[in-house]
Amino acid sequence: MSGGGGLRSLISAAVTTGVAEAKGRIFGHILNPTGQRSPHKLLRQKLFGEKVAQWYPYDIKKDDPLVMARQEQDRLSKLEMLKRRGKGPPKKGQGRRAVKRSK
Amino acid sequence: MSEKRNIRDHKRRLLAAKYELRRKLYKALCKDPDLPSDMRDKHRYKLSKLPRNSSFARVRNRCISTGRPRSVYEFFRISRIVFRGLASRGPLMGIKKSSW
Numbered sequence: 253m254s255g256g257g258g259l260r261s262l263i264s265a266a267v268t269t270g271v272a273e274a275k276g277r278i279f280g281h282i283l284n285p286t287g288q289r290s291p292h293k294l295l296r297q298k299l300f301g302e303k304v305a306q307w308y309p310y311d312i313k314k315d316d317p318l319v320m321a322r323q324e325q326d327r328l329s330k331l332e333m334l335k336r337r338g339k340g341p342p343k344k345g346q347g348r349r350a351v352k353r354s355k
Numbered sequence: 356m357s358e359k360r361n362i363r364d365h366k367r368r369l370l371a372a373k374y375e376l377r378r379k380l381y382k383a384l385c386k387d388p389d390l391p392s393d394m395r396d397k398h399r400y401k402l403s404k405l406p407r408n409s410s411f412a413r414v415r416n417r418c419i420s421t422g423r424p425r426s427v428y429e430f431f432r433i434s435r436i437v438f439r440g441l442a443s444r445g446p447l448m449g450i451k452k453s454s455w
Contacts, residue, residue: 299379300375301411305371310419
């Protein structure tokens with residue numbers, strides 16, 4: 253039965269190689285059974301630079317005037333609130349260190 | 356003016372996109388075992404002479420509103436802190452705070 257087993261293994265090996273070849277032909281794969289170094293793996297990847305370059309949705313060099321105006325408005329209103337509570341920045345010469353030095 | 360680092364990163368991104376094809380070709384050609392070795396050396400040299408900022412390894416995903424480099428969600432492109440504020444105020448569609 254050893255001869256039959258050898259034959260069977262031979263046939264099965266032939267079938268698997270044939271199937272691999274057919275699969276490669278159909279799906280556009282490149283057969284590399286010996287595992288040689290090849291550039292194909294690198295070349296089949298898609299280019300993604302376009303997507304990477306579009307990370308920032310706005311023009312990065314220029315500021316949106318509306319957004320800047322709103323930020324400035326926020327800053328001013330916050331300062332106004334602090335001043336009303338007496339927590340605003342001291343005037344020149346009225347700060348902690350200046351008072352200490354004048355004593 | 357927006358975040359300085361973001362501007363730098365943007366420059367890198369543009370460069371990377373510009374040189375992407377060239378970089379890939381050089382890399383592929385210097386890996387190809389069918390080429391003679393002096394050709395492969397030449398392509399390796401050329402690959403090394405590309406601008407360094409055109410490498411994708413130098414691109415960093417940054418928060419588009421604050422410029423934070425870490426814990427930036429790729430889908431929204433904003434950092435976790437900005438995301439939390441926006442999500443709790445509600446301009447992000449389909450995001451709801453929950454606890455369990």
